[in-house]
Amino acid sequence: EAGVVQSPRYKIIEKKQPVAFWCNPISGHNTLYWYLQNLGQGPELLIRYENEEAVDDSQLPKDRFSAERLKGVDSTLKIQPAELGDSAVYLCASSLGKMNTEAFFGQGTRLTVV
Amino acid sequence: GESVGLHLPTLSVQEGDNSIINCAYSNSASDYFIWYKQESGKGPQFIIDIRSNMDKRQGQRVTVLLNKTVKHLSLQIAATQPGDSAVYFCAENQGWGANSKLTFGKGITLSVRP
Numbered sequence: 001e002a003g004v005v006q007s008p009r010y011k012i013i014e015k016k017q018p019v020a021f022w023c024n025p026i027s028g029h030n031t032l033y034w035y036l037q038n039l040g041q042g043p044e045l046l047i048r049y050e051n052e053e054a055v056d057d058s059q060l061p062k063d064r065f066s067a068e069r070l071k072g073v074d075s076t077l078k079i080q081p082a083e084l085g086d087s088a089v090y091l092c093a094s095s096l097g098k099m100n101t102e103a104f105f106g107q108g109t110r111l112t113v114v
Numbered sequence: 115g116e117s118v119g120l121h122l123p124t125l126s127v128q129e130g131d132n133s134i135i136n137c138a139y140s141n142s143a144s145d146y147f148i149w150y151k152q153e154s155g156k157g158p159q160f161i162i163d164i165r166s167n168m169d170k171r172q173g174q175r176v177t178v179l180l181n182k183t184v185k186h187l188s189l190q191i192a193a194t195q196p197g198d199s200a201v202y203f204c205a206e207n208q209g210w211g212a213n214s215k216l217t218f219g220k221g222i223t224l225s226v227r228p
Contacts, residue, residue: 004157040123042203042218043158055212091157098211101148105157 002026004106006092012112018080021109025073025094032069033103034077035091043091043105049075050098082113126225133191135222137204140185144206149178149189152221153200161189161202191224199226 005024013019025032030051035043046065048056051072060067064083069075079086089110093103127133139147145166150158164171164178164187171178177190187204201221208215 040201040221042205042220044218045216050212093157098214100214100216101146101163101205101207105159107156 004092004094004104006090006106006109008109009107010110010112012114013082015084015113016081018078019082019111020079021077021090021092021111023075023077023092023094023106025075025092026096026104029094029096029104030072031095031098031100031103032075033093033095033100034067034075035093035105037089037091037108039088045100046077046090048100079111082111084113087111087113123220124223124225126227127194128227129194129196131194133189133194133198133224135189135191135202135224137187137189137219138185139187139204139206139219141206141208141217142182142185143208146207147178147180147187148205148207148216149176149187150203150205150218151198151200152203158203158218194224194226196226196228199224 007022032049034046036046037043047060047067049069052069067077089108091108093105095103148163149161151161152158162173162176162178164180169180175192179188201223203218203221205216205218
């Protein structure tokens with residue numbers, strides 16, 4: 001069974017440009033998470049979806065970040081415009097139930113803003 | 115604010131020796147704890163968990179110890195192997211279901227010497 005799939009694996013953009021990350025969760029997993037991970041740090045939750053509904057987006061910087069999960073399956077995370085400080089790894093995870101402790105993580109997208 | 119943290123940033127051990135990775139947490143409301151392993155270029159992978167009503171749990175070559183009195187969590191890896199080289203994170207959970215909140219600590223790098 002395929003795990004959580006993310007693309008692209010790496011992305012380099014200039015500051016002020018837009019960027020988008022895509023995530024395909026494990027089949028049947030209703031809950032999807034986007035995390036931000038800075039070097040040497042643990043992941044920090046950005047947004048959490050239950051099916052197509054964003055149930056926790058309290059940590060998402062809404063002035064420049066947006067996310068969607070229109071059909072309750074795949075999800076896209078967008079940054080517009082990107083800033084130098086956005087350079088990090090963006091991880092997607094999914095879980096069958098509502099417990100984030102049961103989540104499986106994707107490999108992440110490493111974003112470098114120059 | 116309350117946080118989860120790790121005592122040491124790096125740990126170097128000889129192959130075949132036992133490894134002990136420590137973690138301090140400060141939120142007494144946390145009821146569930148997880149250790150994750152993250153290899154280079156991959157997302158965090160679940161290793162072992164423990165509930166707050168336990169003080170020890172064993173897996174295959176790994177043991178997690180929980181000391182609630184001093185808010186301390188440790189991961190013991192027996193007969194450390196080169197494949198154990200990775201960054202390890204402890205995480206603490208508060209709440210249940212849709213209200214669950216998982217907080218990761220800072221990572222500690224385990225390096226296994228051949």
